Amino acid sequence: MKHCDDCGETPASSRSIRPSRRAFLGGAATLTGATVFGAPALGAPRTTGKPVLIQVFLRGGMDGLTTVVPYGDADLYALRPTLAIPPPGSVDGALDLDGFFGLAPAAAPLLTPYGDGRLAIVHASGLAVPTRSHFEAYTDMESGDPSGGLRTGWLSRYLIEVAGLSTSPVRAIGIEPRLPLTLLGAPNALAIPNLARFRFPGVLDTSLIRQAIISDTYSRASAPVGAAALDTIAALNLGGIDFGAYVPENGAQYPTTVLGRQMRHTAALIKGNIGVEAVTMDFGGFDLHALLGPIHGAMAALLDELTRALEAFYLDMLGHLDDYVLVCVSEFGRRAFENASEGVDHGHGNALFVMGGRVNGGQVIANWPGLSPDVLADGDVAITIDYRDVLGEIVQELLGIADLAPIFPQHTLIKHGVTT
Amino acid sequence: MASQGMSERTRARLFPRPKASRPRLPELEQPAPGPAAHLARVRRILAASVGGTPLAPPDPAPRREPLLALMQRITQGFHPAEYERAKALGYEAYLEEQLAPLSIDDSDLESRLVRFTTLQASPKELFEGYATDFTRPYHELKVAALARSVESKRQLYERMCEFWNDHFSIDHNKGDTEWMLLPEFDRTVIRPHALGSFPAMLTASAFSGAMLYYLDNWLNVRGAAQENYARELMEVHTLGVHGGYHESDVYEVAKCFTGWTLEDDPNSPDWMRGKFDASLHQPGRKFLLAHEVTDLTHIRRPGVPLANSEAQQVLDILAAHPSTAEFLAHKLIRWFLTPTPPPDLVARTAQAYTATNGDIKAMLRVILARENFAFTSPVLGRKFRRPFHYVVSLARALDGRLKLPREPVPVPADMLALLEDMGHVPFDHPQPDGYPDTVEAWGVAPLPRWTFASVILRESGRLPGLFQISSENLRARLGFLADPADRPGLAERMNELFFGRALSPYETRALQAFIDGHASPLDDEGFYDALSLGACMPGFQWF
Numbered sequence: 001m002k003h004c005d006d007c008g009e010t011p012a013s014s015r016s017i018r019p020s021r022r023a024f025l026g027g028a029a030t031l032t033g034a035t036v037f038g039a040p041a042l043g044a045p046r047t048t049g050k051p052v053l054i055q056v057f058l059r060g061g062m063d064g065l066t067t068v069v070p071y072g073d074a075d076l077y078a079l080r081p082t083l084a085i086p087p088p089g090s091v092d093g094a095l096d097l098d099g100f101f102g103l104a105p106a107a108a109p110l111l112t113p114y115g116d117g118r119l120a121i122v123h124a125s126g127l128a129v130p131t132r133s134h135f136e137a138y139t140d141m142e143s144g145d146p147s148g149g150l151r152t153g154w155l156s157r158y159l160i161e162v163a164g165l166s167t168s169p170v171r172a173i174g175i176e177p178r179l180p181l182t183l184l185g186a187p188n189a190l191a192i193p194n195l196a197r198f199r200f201p202g203v204l205d206t207s208l209i210r211q212a213i214i215s216d217t218y219s220r221a222s223a224p225v226g227a228a229a230l231d232t233i234a235a236l237n238l239g240g241i242d243f244g245a246y247v248p249e250n251g252a253q254y255p256t257t258v259l260g261r262q263m264r265h266t267a268a269l270i271k272g273n274i275g276v277e278a279v280t281m282d283f284g285g286f287d288l289h290a291l292l293g294p295i296h297g298a299m300a301a302l303l304d305e306l307t308r309a310l311e312a313f314y315l316d317m318l319g320h321l322d323d324y325v326l327v328c329v330s331e332f333g334r335r336a337f338e339n340a341s342e343g344v345d346h347g348h349g350n351a352l353f354v355m356g357g358r359v360n361g362g363q364v365i366a367n368w369p370g371l372s373p374d375v376l377a378d379g380d381v382a383i384t385i386d387y388r389d390v391l392g393e394i395v396q397e398l399l400g401i402a403d404l405a406p407i408f409p410q411h412t413l414i415k416h417g418v419t420t
Numbered sequence: 421m422a423s424q425g426m427s428e429r430t431r432a433r434l435f436p437r438p439k440a441s442r443p444r445l446p447e448l449e450q451p452a453p454g455p456a457a458h459l460a461r462v463r464r465i466l467a468a469s470v471g472g473t474p475l476a477p478p479d480p481a482p483r484r485e486p487l488l489a490l491m492q493r494i495t496q497g498f499h500p501a502e503y504e505r506a507k508a509l510g511y512e513a514y515l516e517e518q519l520a521p522l523s524i525d526d527s528d529l530e531s532r533l534v535r536f537t538t539l540q541a542s543p544k545e546l547f548e549g550y551a552t553d554f555t556r557p558y559h560e561l562k563v564a565a566l567a568r569s570v571e572s573k574r575q576l577y578e579r580m581c582e583f584w585n586d587h588f589s590i591d592h593n594k595g596d597t598e599w600m601l602l603p604e605f606d607r608t609v610i611r612p613h614a615l616g617s618f619p620a621m622l623t624a625s626a627f628s629g630a631m632l633y634y635l636d637n638w639l640n641v642r643g644a645a646q647e648n649y650a651r652e653l654m655e656v657h658t659l660g661v662h663g664g665y666h667e668s669d670v671y672e673v674a675k676c677f678t679g680w681t682l683e684d685d686p687n688s689p690d691w692m693r694g695k696f697d698a699s700l701h702q703p704g705r706k707f708l709l710a711h712e713v714t715d716l717t718h719i720r721r722p723g724v725p726l727a728n729s730e731a732q733q734v735l736d737i738l739a740a741h742p743s744t745a746e747f748l749a750h751k752l753i754r755w756f757l758t759p760t761p762p763p764d765l766v767a768r769t770a771q772a773y774t775a776t777n778g779d780i781k782a783m784l785r786v787i788l789a790r791e792n793f794a795f796t797s798p799v800l801g802r803k804f805r806r807p808f809h810y811v812v813s814l815a816r817a818l819d820g821r822l823k824l825p826r827e828p829v830p831v832p833a834d835m836l837a838l839l840e841d842m843g844h845v846p847f848d849h850p851q852p853d854g855y856p857d858t859v860e861a862w863g864v865a866p867l868p869r870w871t872f873a874s875v876i877l878r879e880s881g882r883l884p885g886l887f888q889i890s891s892e893n894l895r896a897r898l899g900f901l902a903d904p905a906d907r908p909g910l911a912e913r914m915n916e917l918f919f920g921r922a923l924s925p926y927e928t929r930a931l932q933a934f935i936d937g938h939a940s941p942l943d944d945e946g947f948y949d950a951l952s953l954g955a956c957m958p959g960f961q962w963f
Contacts, residue, residue, distance in 0.1 A: 059851070133655055177842055177865055178865065179861075202874040206949055213933075217957050217958055232866050340640075340642065343639070343646060
């Protein structure tokens with residue numbers, strides 16, 4: 001579990017976010033009114049009228065057969081005699097979802113949004129190319145064009161498609177030191193490791209002058225560095241949102257971990273309404289080849305942290321359900337059968353989550369392929385729902401892009417009823 | 421996990437919040453004394469010099485004479501004294517000197533690092549000394565990497581150690597054990613072989629406790645073999661993902677490595693080091709890339725070392741494979757020359773590898789040949805500084821010396837906290853592919869870099885864990901003794917003496933305009949303000 005030194009809940013008098021104070025250094029806008037050498041600045045709240053897309057990428061290959069157990073498939077218990085989570089009603093048994101699938105006990109917090117019909121699970125899903133390499137799978141999956149040659153991120157191409165709707169200098173944020181490949185080549189996308197510290201350093205007296213000189217010199221620097229610097233200057237202080245004093249609503253309790261901080265700040269960011277259209281973050285550690293620990297070990301600890309953060313975000317955002325749609329994906333699932341290290345190697349089909357106000361939740365959406373030897377894909381769960389069908393449906397139905405060809409080229413969308 | 425964060429007080433000082441009550445500045449159209457007039461003046465100077473067009477065409481990469489270009493690439497950062505020394509030696513002699521690190525006296529740094537005793541400790545000693553709080557060994561390994569990169573005279577060697585630690589990337593934070601294994605990995609796998617034999621380094625890595633633990637092979641036993649190490653061995657250590665192996669090869673290699681585990685006898689001095697347990701090994705025939713791997717494990721012959729037979733055969737096959745030669749050549753050319761390695765140079769470098777059975781120096785002699793650094797060289801492309809390189813380059817430029825505590829207390833982690841904001845703490849990459857080396861990965865988060873440039877200068881005397889610098893020294897080097905009489909040409913001298921001419925003429929003029937327009941005297945604060953602005957500029961982000 002990654003702890004962070006400023007993830008604790010900060011007591012404050014206000015119950016909600018207050019983007020009240022126009023930041024003194026907000027993009028040097030004080031001096032010039034609107035621009036520094038042509039770069040647009042953050043100013044009044046704006047909205048594109050669309051939900052903010054949040055991607056939580058589970059790095060390392062999350063084991064979907066542990067997280068969302070197909071306990072109704074007897075083959076599971078032959079493939080994983082020591083690691084499979086027992087059916088509901090047993091000791092450490094799964095939490096029933098629909099009579100066939102159940103949640104790992106450690107993922108219990110997901111029952112809150114699931115029970116409210118705001119969380120959908122899609123199973124036997126994923127990237128339908130045979131690679132079992134993390135890094136190749138990231139490239140293929142995050143590009144959204146596994147069979148073609150595009151290497152920009154699918155989310156970047158979405159942002160390009162709707163570029164005309166926004167004047168914000170920061171349209172997408174990876175709450176990380178680096179952007180994921182999902183946002184490779186994105187316009188107005190910044191990696192911001194900690195939203196609460198997005199402030200210009202150094203002597204205050206020369207702050208604006210240095211910002212102006214930096215903007216000017218970076219306007220001559222090549223992409224993506226030049227544009228990122230200009231966007232950074234224009235977006236400094238993120239509209240004055242006070243992330244440190246932010247108090248979650250509805251008693252939401254975020255874990256005091258990096259992920260908890262990232263989710264908490266995402267809530268504050270969305271409520272602050274400064275024109276950000278997409279937020280991404282990574283949550284890693286799922287590459288559990290050995291000592292999987294589905295009930296009390298490593299996997300359980302990861303699921304506990306992940307699902308508590310998701311539940312807290314859900315509760316915190318209950319009044320803003322239509323302002324976001326969250327997807328939780330991983331590059332592949334893990335091998336159907338366990339190895340002699342009490343772990344599972346790289347696999348194929350997997351579970352993913354979608355959460356939000358217009359999600360057709362409270363169900364596990366799957367064309368379950370089964371786990372008998374003749375239907376396994378090289379020993380792994382087959383993929384019966386392409387991950388692009390899930391993302392594509394969200395982009396089309398919730399984000400309003402009718403033509404998906406630029407975003408997911410060479411893919412014919414099949415909708416599975418993920419959205420309402 | 422050990423804490424590496426800084427206190428809230430320190431944070432507050434490093435990242436000051438602007439005061440909300442501060443008065444608004446006057447509008448630009450009505451110049452008044454103070455900052456606005458300064459900005460107006462800067463703009464007039466810039467407008468006069470280039471027309472002030474925003475989004476102008478990119479500045480071209482600086483043209484450098486070959487020795488300076490070589491220096492920029494094989495060191496962890498330019499320093500004028502190093503450059504003068506290199507010029508006295510000449511291109512070939514300087515390169516050969518750097519290729520023979522043991523010939524270079526580094527006793528000053530080594531004597532300072534002696535107090536980092538955990539660097540020399542075995543896993544057993546680290547466990548006995550620090551099991552309850554491993555902050556000290558955890559910090560010392562990382563801070564030593566910083567100190568060596570800044571201060572060592574064996575600069576090419578340090579650059580190669582960084583390269584190989586990424587190539588054989590191991591996450592310091594894995595489980596509850598890696599912290600006690602990784603110092604020995606750096607000491608006995610990476611550093612002895614960084615400019616030596618790749619096959620020897622590969623073998624040492626495969627049987628090290630640190631790698632066996634990191635990629636879980638210590639739990640890989642007969643029955644259903646476990647693939648973690650086997651896959652990454654081929655994908656990121658040797659052949660590359662398109663190097664011609666198949667899923668079946670992954671499984672065969674996994675079987676060959678069954679039984680390679682960790683010494684678990686707590687009384688053994690080799691506790692947590694690699695060992696082979698034949699009883700855990702998968703018997704039977706195995707094949708890799710059309711070779712049959714000979715199973716000697718169960719043939720008991722006196723005097724024949726059985727332990728590593730199959731695993732060693734796998735490593736030999738992989739090390740000798742043409743895909744490995746090409747993969748390493750490509751990656752090394754990226755590291756030193758260009759983001760887009762040209763195929764013919766890759767081929768020649770790979771040939772040097774094959775002809776010498778994997779001699780790293782032989783590859784470097786091809787890559788670092790003078791012709792590749794000529795003015796007209798088509799194989800020299802711009803390289804974006806990774807955050808670690810940015811930090812270390814700036815510290816080197818400013819004669820920074822890491823302040824090492826006298827007592828064997830945990831070394832303060834302020835530098836590590838700053839690197840953490842940049843996402844580039846040594847040994848902390850969470851996956852086996854190592855930190856990326858592309859502008860796309862690192863170029864979209866400029867603010868933590870600007871913050872570092874400000875902090876290293878302004879806080880150097882106040883924060884104990886930072887590189888220490890001396891304004892007297894810097895002023896003397898620049899000939900900036902009397903302000904404002906010495907202001908003319910100051911930016912040009914900074915560029916020449918600190919930034920290795922990385923700033924473009926336009927950026928130098930902008931920096932000079934900032935200096936000229938500075939209303940108050942350039943005391944240490946003002947001087948550092950100007951210097952950090954130079955380090956924030958685009959030119960210094962590349963090398």
